[in-house]
């Protein structure tokens with residue numbers, strides 16, 4: 501069992517609060533992604549779990565054992581970082597064997613484990629090469645293989661694909677997902693790339709300004725953002741927001757009447773650009789820009805003075821300057837509390 505429990509962890513750097521008191525439980529064998537913009541505290545939280553940073557308060561438990569007093573090597577973890585430290589003057593074999601030699605394993609065991617990890621990462625052909633001669637993508641695989649070879653209970657990864665070009669990144673992403681599903685390693689993975697997060701995660705913990713604002717499966721984070729920030733951060737293009745006025749059971753948004761949400765507090769209307777269809781009863785705006793995106797077109801409109809985006813099928817011709825009416829798909833409208841910015845369900 502290698503579940504991870506983060507209890508009341510917080511972190512200050514001098515007078516700056518990098519992490520507000522936060523709780524997070526990661527299940528055994530779960531793949532959890534910490535997602536958030538630069539500076540929100542993802543790396544700091546990961547480093548606290550790893551033991552590379554000391555928390556200002558709180559506890560970390562791995563596999564039911566309190567570890568926050570232990571050095572990294574005694575926590576049963578392995579790590580892969582963005583600037584993966586692969587030793588260029590060592591062979592791939594010796595790089596992957598590095599952690600195993602530290603553990604003083606027998607040669608035969610080292611060889612078996614190196615070959616298994618190299619096989620998983622499809623680098624068995626490269627074992628005798630010097631790492632300095634490898635491409636970035638190959639070095640990245642060596643770094644992951646080295647972490648997997650120690651057969652850690654917990655794998656911690658900080659933007660491990662960020663140095664790769666777009667295509668290789670896509671390939672490695674799918675491979676990593678397959679490998680980690682197979683090895684059933686509990687994983688915390690840090691990224692600011694929402695597509696990567698959605699593709700890899702069993703669960704995404706979205707961070708914002710030192711807090712976890714939502715921790716849920718990707719589909720849930722996408723469909724039911726817990727806060728306005730999450731709706732605006734996840735999805736490309738992000739959610740649309742419009743002011744709403746509520747009178748009794750009805751709300752009005754840019755001339756469209758809708759059933760009001762169950763709250764008496766001021767709310768804001770929100771909808772994803774892909775949840776709109778042209779025609780019918782809807783929101784009307786003047787088309788500003790039309791961007792062909794291959795399978796569909798991204799249309800930017802002015803709705804009551806607000807920027808509004810819609811993904812529209814190619815079969816509907818859209819021209820700048822025209823007035824376009826867009827109807828929300830059933831069940832797609834979301835509301836956020838204007839003051840707290842929390843979702844109103």
Ligand code: ATP
Nearest residue numbers: 513516518536537538539540541542543544545692
């Ligand atoms: P990125 O994606 O850019 O790596 P992040 O979400 O991982 O960002 P952290 O590296 O965890 O963010 O940093 C969180 C905040 O804490 C930042 O504002 C950062 O400047 C600050 N911080 C991190 N380490 C230190 C430190 N050693 N001393 C002072 N401030 C720090």
